[in-house]
Amino acid sequence: MPSNENYNVAVKVNDLHKYFGELQVLKGISNEINKGEVVAIIGPSGSGKSTFLRCMNLLEVPTKGNIYVDGVDITQPKVDIMKIRQNIGMVFQHFHLFPHMTVLENVMYAPIKVKKLSKVEAKQQASALLARVGLESKAQVYPSRLSGGQKQRVAIARSLAMQPEIMLFDEPTSALDPEMVKEVLDVMKGLADSGMTMAIVTHEMGFAKEVADRILFLDEGKLAEDATPDDFFSNPQCDRAKQFLEKML
Amino acid sequence: MNLDFGRIIPNIPFILQGILLTLQFTALSTIFGFLWGTVLSLFKISNITPLTWFSNVYTSIFRGTPLLVQLSLIYYATPQLTGYNISPLEAGVFTFSLNSGAYISETIRGGILAVDRGQGEAAKSLGVPYSMMMWDVILPQAVKNILPALANESINLLKDSTLVSVIGVTDILRRSQIVAAEKFIYFEPILVAALIYYVIVMGLTTGAYALERKLQRSS
Numbered sequence: 001m002p003s004n005e006n007y008n009v010a011v012k013v014n015d016l017h018k019y020f021g022e023l024q025v026l027k028g029i030s031n032e033i034n035k036g037e038v039v040a041i042i043g044p045s046g047s048g049k050s051t052f053l054r055c056m057n058l059l060e061v062p063t064k065g066n067i068y069v070d071g072v073d074i075t076q077p078k079v080d081i082m083k084i085r086q087n088i089g090m091v092f093q094h095f096h097l098f099p100h101m102t103v104l105e106n107v108m109y110a111p112i113k114v115k116k117l118s119k120v121e122a123k124q125q126a127s128a129l130l131a132r133v134g135l136e137s138k139a140q141v142y143p144s145r146l147s148g149g150q151k152q153r154v155a156i157a158r159s160l161a162m163q164p165e166i167m168l169f170d171e172p173t174s175a176l177d178p179e180m181v182k183e184v185l186d187v188m189k190g191l192a193d194s195g196m197t198m199a200i201v202t203h204e205m206g207f208a209k210e211v212a213d214r215i216l217f218l219d220e221g222k223l224a225e226d227a228t229p230d231d232f233f234s235n236p237q238c239d240r241a242k243q244f245l246e247k248m249l
Numbered sequence: 250m251n252l253d254f255g256r257i258i259p260n261i262p263f264i265l266q267g268i269l270l271t272l273q274f275t276a277l278s279t280i281f282g283f284l285w286g287t288v289l290s291l292f293k294i295s296n297i298t299p300l301t302w303f304s305n306v307y308t309s310i311f312r313g314t315p316l317l318v319q320l321s322l323i324y325y326a327t328p329q330l331t332g333y334n335i336s337p338l339e340a341g342v343f344t345f346s347l348n349s350g351a352y353i354s355e356t357i358r359g360g361i362l363a364v365d366r367g368q369g370e371a372a373k374s375l376g377v378p379y380s381m382m383m384w385d386v387i388l389p390q391a392v393k394n395i396l397p398a399l400a401n402e403s404i405n406l407l408k409d410s411t412l413v414s415v416i417g418v419t420d421i422l423r424r425s426q427i428v429a430a431e432k433f434i435y436f437e438p439i440l441v442a443a444l445i446y447y448v449i450v451m452g453l454t455t456g457a458y459a460l461e462r463k464l465q466r467s468s
Contacts, residue, residue: 057373057374059370059373059374082376082377082378083376084376085373085374085375085376086375086376087376088374089374089375090370090371090374092367092370092371094365094367096365096367096368096370096371097371098368098371098372098386099390100389100390100393109375109377109385110372110375110376110377113377113381113385114375114376114377114378114381155371158371158375159374159375162375162376168374
């Protein structure tokens, strides 16, 4: 049921819990991401960052709690999650391009099959997106021929092809060689500047500081800190965040 | 030992005529077996308990009983049970498809499970429904991985097709036996049959390799 309590909220998370068997990964997280906001989710490994992100498009099903996307509670069984997911792009650490399709086909696939775009339209759109991520010359190549950075840029283009309103990034640069990190971050920065709502799980502190509007620091399944980048990096409140930053910087 | 192929040369065209039937039989069983096996494998990985249960019991029965027994049962029992007068060829294709489906379903299931989980997640995150995800994303990759096993299955089907000679289908083997009985020489006609099978299997093997290489290139 769409609620009109706040048109500016893109995602609202309420008391989110997640268990994997006996293991409790998320221990009651509540937060809101506004439209157009860029939120960086950081924290030690095992703190539940990825799980938190993956709950937002129901790749992980929350054990308890609610998640509202555009006012719709996606944790309700009646919800058409496929429809919701069309609106939420996701970029993975390991790209997950479809290896049996060319770069162009990767980007065209979902718009044609899911949005029923004509091939001509889908191709136009895909070419434009590939140009946007600087890979129009690779359109006919299979993913195995691309570098990690190129793969990730194609993956971003593939997500954008569904014209999502929200983009989730799950450690998008963690599997890349250092010299390829920048090309991916540049694309993401361009996306942030264009007003896209973004939630980014990342270990790139410099990037988080520069691009994010807000930092969420997770620790042991709890939201330990929610602050602006300036506040967080210059004056972290909790001890865990202090320790974490000392190790990172 | 004195082999005398000269005596059966006039009969070789008669034996060769069995090739078409054998190939037809193999092709149909491979296709139907593959389709049925795909369905069974999807049952096996589904979350719907009755379907998983059905396909597991099914596989267990068809793997646990001899093919010849299954063939005889279907050929002789179908008219008795349903009144439908099943032809030997129909009974053969039907039995072999059912049997091959059981084996192939396990192979395909393994192939599907071997595809990176991330592939499904990427498709899901794009809003792609399950059926399309399976058909367009998962199965093509699974089939590519299991192509050698599928080629094997098809070769097995070709060789197992000789079993239909038991219910009177005039395939290559049956024809060579007819020649043998007619001329009272057994070694030569059966050797000819063996050679024909071997050549066809070599053809299949070469074809499968070519297909594998082609698929390897496109990724």
